Amino acid sequence: MKIKQLSIVIFTLFLFSCEGGFDKSLISNTEKLISPNGEYTLCSYHVASPMAFGSGLSVINIFKSDEKFDFTDRDILRFGKALPFWIKWKDNKTLTVKCLMAGDGLQKHQPYKTDVIAWKEWIFEVEYYSMYSSGATGYFSFEDYSIDKNKIKFKSKSDSLVFNKDEVQFSLDSNHIYVKEFKTVGFNNKLGLSFSHYDLTAKGSFNQKFIQGEQPFVRIKP
Structure with a gap:
């Protein structure tokens, strides 16, 4: 588990220290979710690790719906080692996200942790769960x-x-x-x-x- 967490840290440092966009060949599992008023589109996707080890990261980005999506853009939102598995627009500026935390084990309550993340002009209400x-x-x-x-x-x-x-x-x-x-x-x-x-x-x-x-x-x- 420590090796996996270390690989995530190394990959993250690599991810945000490089200039330019992602290599498009690293992008997969691309999905979109349009905001209630149709003005914005949230994109969820996976960025694979360019190294021999590591499993990559699940990230999201939000674009204007009338603009071309740029999945190679490094200005993205990630949830650390957590994997978002459920995302809904609460309104045009607020989203609710359920994330699965890796390696934290079973807990007395689910969700066992909550957080509020402000990213650009949006608010993300995040719930963290562990997997059985x-x-x-x-x-x-x-x-x-x-x-x-x-x-x-x-x-x-x-x-x-x-x-x-x-x-x-x-x-x-x-x-x-x-x-x-x-x-x-x-x-x-x-x-x-x-x-x-x-x-x-x-x-x-x-x-x-x-x-x-x-x-x-x-x-x-x-």
């Missing part, structure tokens, strides 16, 4: 869907998947809906988050507007 487990991706084809209060259901002819709105982050890509589900679980009187991942495929075309109220990310090319 993470499962493999499940695949599901759906033909219909419905929303009932705090639940979203995806249905096939023989089965269904039901998610609580406050326990998922959605990402959209063509006719796919990627779901990151997280639940609080306990072990030995301590708590952590258990993650499940789903790749939902629509049979035929579907109107993505039904899920827009949940502020889904949209996957884009860097």
